Amino acid sequence: MKIDILTLFPEMFTGVLGQSILHKAAEKSAVKYNVVNFREYADNKHNTVDDYPYGGGAGMVLKPQPIFDAVADLKEKAASPNTRVILLCPQGSRYDQRKAEELAREDHLIFICGHYEGYDERIRENIVTDEISIGDYVLTGGELGAMVVIDSVVRLLPEVLGNEESHMKDSFSTGLLEHPHYTRPADFRGLKVPEVLLSGNHKLIEEWRNKEALRRTLLRRPDLLEKIDLTDEQEKWLQEVKKESK
Structure with a gap:
């Protein structure tokens, strides 16, 4: 370019x-x-x-x-x-x-x-x-x-970022705000990383990340949810998030 x-x-x-x-x-x-x-x-x-x-x-x-x-x-x-x-x-x-x-x-x-x-x-x-x-x-x-x-x-150009997947899950790239991130230590002054992220179960981790992205978008930018077509699975997670947020 x-x-x-x-x-x-x-x-x-x-x-x-x-x-x-x-x-x-x-x-x-x-x-x-x-x-x-x-x-x-x-x-x-x-x-x-x-x-x-x-x-x-x-x-x-x-x-x-x-x-x-x-x-x-x-x-x-x-x-x-x-x-x-x-x-x-x-x-x-x-x-x-x-x-x-x-x-x-x-x-x-x-x-x-x-x-x-x-x-x-x-x-x-x-x-x-x-x-x-x-x-x-x-x-x-x-x-x-x-x-x-x-x-x-x-930053979106090919091979510019070290990991090509980095920008694909950024806030707004998926239509949603990005899920929360954590790093070491797992327990920082009594503030702990969610257990699911330490489980090694990639399916559960991915589900947690999707739900948290939906939760963050619902709470901070609900207008974005009106602009995207959610999958059946995302719709199910969104309903769970809404119930948990009440």
């Missing part, structure tokens, strides 16, 4: 892309990052990328020319038939794990990180394929949102 990032503050990405899973993914050649200051594409001698909004109002608006030219150049260099151009924007669709899985199947992603009051609408209407919001709040710019999306996508 090739990931191009258009930003006015490229230094913000140095630490994030150079650490942990994102860095390891690049080392494994699963992904290639390219952080670009789109001010370099401005066609005026002062490299200005913003201007006052027509009709008046507070703040400045990003001009279309630098973004249009930058995206066209990056598309040409990538030579990918299916580039996704992603605008980080509070007006975009709410980001979730399904979207991460969708983007992880692509070969080329371009992220546009805006600042100031907003974007010229012609950017949104003509070159953007996806508008994404990471939540119902406003950030100073799109950089932090882009980092969140990039992290969630890159």
Whole structure:
């Protein structure tokens, strides 16, 4: 995967892309990052990328020319038939794990990180394929949102995680929140690990994990249960969980 990032503050990405899973993914050649200051594409001698909004109002608006030219150049260099151009924007669709899985199947992603009051609408209407919001709040710019999306996508790429099953049972990947986890010691200051996890009975352990995932989802995010089709077995476990929770 090739990931191009258009930003006015490229230094913000140095630490994030150079650490942990994102860095390891690049080392494994699963992904290639390219952080670009789109001010370099401005066609005026002062490299200005913003201007006052027509009709008046507070703040400045990003001009279309630098973004249009930058995206066209990056598309040409990538030579990918299916580039996704992603605008980080509070007006975009709410980001979730399904979207991460969708983007992880692509070969080329371009992220546009805006600042100031907003974007010229012609950017949104003509070159953007996806508008994404990471939540119902406003950030100073799109950089932090882009980092969140990039992290969630890159970890899904083949061979990036040490264990390919790691992300398959993550919260939201199955439609449910993930079950609780425990590690050594089995008894920590009188706080004990559930006996079933020490039993060695893999069938009972798997059943416990499924029920606890359902329990946690029911208690914390019951809205998620309305969005997935439970198996007959999961439905049975859910009814047991509801009885136990009363």
